[in-house]
Amino acid sequence: MAELSLRRTRQDTAIRELTRQVRPTVGQLIQPHFVVQNISAREAVPGLNAVYRETPDSLLEQIEADLEQGVSKILLFGVPAEKSDTDFDHQFTADQIAAVRQRFGEQIWLAADVCLCSATLHGHCGILNDSADQVMNAASVEALTEAARLYASAGANCVAPSDMMDGRVAAIRQTLEQAGLDRTLIMSYAAKFHSSFYGPFRLAAESAPGKDIPLSDRASYQIDPARPNDALLSALRDDREGADILMVKPGLPYLDVLAELSARIPKPWAVYQTSGESAAIELMAREALISRESANLETWTAFLRAGASMIITYDARHARTWLET
Numbered sequence: 024m025a026e027l028s029l030r031r032t033r034q035d036t037a038i039r040e041l042t043r044q045v046r047p048t049v050g051q052l053i054q055p056h057f058v059v060q061n062i063s064a065r066e067a068v069p070g071l072n073a074v075y076r077e078t079p080d081s082l083l084e085q086i087e088a089d090l091e092q093g094v095s096k097i098l099l100f101g102v103p104a105e106k107s108d109t110d111f112d113h114q115f116t117a118d119q120i121a122a123v124r125q126r127f128g129e130q131i132w133l134a135a136d137v138c139l140c141s142a143t144l145h146g147h148c149g150i151l152n153d154s155a156d157q158v159m160n161a162a163s164v165e166a167l168t169e170a171a172r173l174y175a176s177a178g179a180n181c182v183a184p185s186d187m188m189d190g191r192v193a194a195i196r197q198t199l200e201q202a203g204l205d206r207t208l209i210m211s212y213a214a215k216f217h218s219s220f221y222g223p224f225r226l227a228a229e230s231a232p233g234k235d236i237p238l239s240d241r242a243s244y245q246i247d248p249a250r251p252n253d254a255l256l257s258a259l260r261d262d263r264e265g266a267d268i269l270m271v272k273p274g275l276p277y278l279d280v281l282a283e284l285s286a287r288i289p290k291p292w293a294v295y296q297t298s299g300e301s302a303a304i305e306l307m308a309r310e311a312l313i314s315r316e317s318a319n320l321e322t323w324t325a326f327l328r329a330g331a332s333m334i335i336t337y338d339a340r341h342a343r344t345w346l347e348t
C-alpha cells in the first residue's frame with residue numbers, strides 16, 4: 024500500500040483549489056450600513072472593523088468606496104432621531120434609500136431592514152401595551168407594513184423584516200401587491216434567535232431594549248436558542264406567507280439550524296454573521312490572537328457548506344483583498 028491516500032488531494036495548491044466544494048465570492052456578500060439622523064460626523068461602531076454610524080453624506084461615500092471593492096449588495100438600517108411609542112418616522116430611512124437609488128441607480132442592490140426598534144423609545148421591535156410588559160402583535164405588524172411599503176416605494180429591491188412578529192410577511196406581501204410593488208423581494212429573518220451576539224449592533228442602531236420598563240428583553244418574540252423546532256415552524260410559516268429569501272441569524276452558533284432548514288426548504292437562504300460574531304473575531308485580531316482575514320474566510324466557508332447562498336457580513340468590504348491574497 025502506498026503511504027499517501029487522502030493526503031494526495033491535499034498536497035499542493037493546484038489540487039487543493041481543484042477539490043474545493045464551496046468557495047466564498049464577493050458577489051454573495053451583503054454589507055450592512057447604519058445611517059443615522061442628526062449626527063454631524065460619522066462615528067465608529069465599537070468592536071467592528073471599519074464600520075460606522077454614517078451620516079447621509081458619508082453613507083453615499085462609503086457605498087461608493089465599497090463599490091470599488093466589488094461590493095454591490097447592501098442591507099440598510101435607518102436610525103431616526105425622533106423616538107416614539109406609536110408614531111414612527113420612517114421617512115428619514117425612506118429618503119436615504121431614495122438617495123442611494125438616485126446616486127447609484129441599479130449598480131446597488133439594496134435591502135432595507137424593516138423594524139421598529141431604532142424608532143421606539145424603549146428599543147423593542149414593536150409597539151408595547153399600556154403596562155409595557157408585552158409587545159402587541161397586530162399594531163406592530165401594521166406599523167411594520169407601513170415602513171415596508173414606504174421603503175419599497177423609495178426604491179428598495181428588498182425589504183427585510185427583522186422584528187419577529189407573527190404574520191408580518193403575509194401582511195407586507197399583501198400591501199406590496201396592492202401598491203403594485205410586485206418586484207420587491209421579501210427577505211425574512213425567519214430563524215432569528217434570542218441571542219447574546221447582537222451587542223455592537225444595538226449600540227449602532229440605538230436599539231437596546233427595555234430601559235426602565237417591565238419588558239426587559241426580546242425573549243417573548245425572538246426564538247429560544249434551545250428550540251430548533253420553533254425555527255423550523257417559523258421558516259415554514261414565512262415560506263408559506265410568501266418570503267422570497269429566508270434567513271438564519273446569528274450564523275456560527277446556528278450552523279446546525281442553517282444546514283437543516285436549508286435542506287428542508289428549497290428557497291434561497293441567507294445567513295447573518297452578526298455584530299457580536301464579527302466583534303469576536305475583530306477583538307481577537309486586535310490582540311494578535313487570530314487572523315481577521317482567515318477567521319472570516321473560514322466562517323464564510325462554513326456558511327456555504329451549511330447551505331447559505333448569501334452572507335450578510337460587516338467585513339464584506341474587505342473580502343476582495345482577502346480573497347485575492
Ligand code: PBG
Nearest residue numbers: 138185186220221224297298299
Ligand atoms: C433588530 C435587529 C438586530 C439585529 C438586526 N436587526 C438586533 C436585535 O434583535 O436586538 C442584529 C444584527 C447584528 O447583531 O449584527 N431588529
Ligand code: ZN
Nearest residue numbers: 138139140148
Ligand atoms: Zn428590531
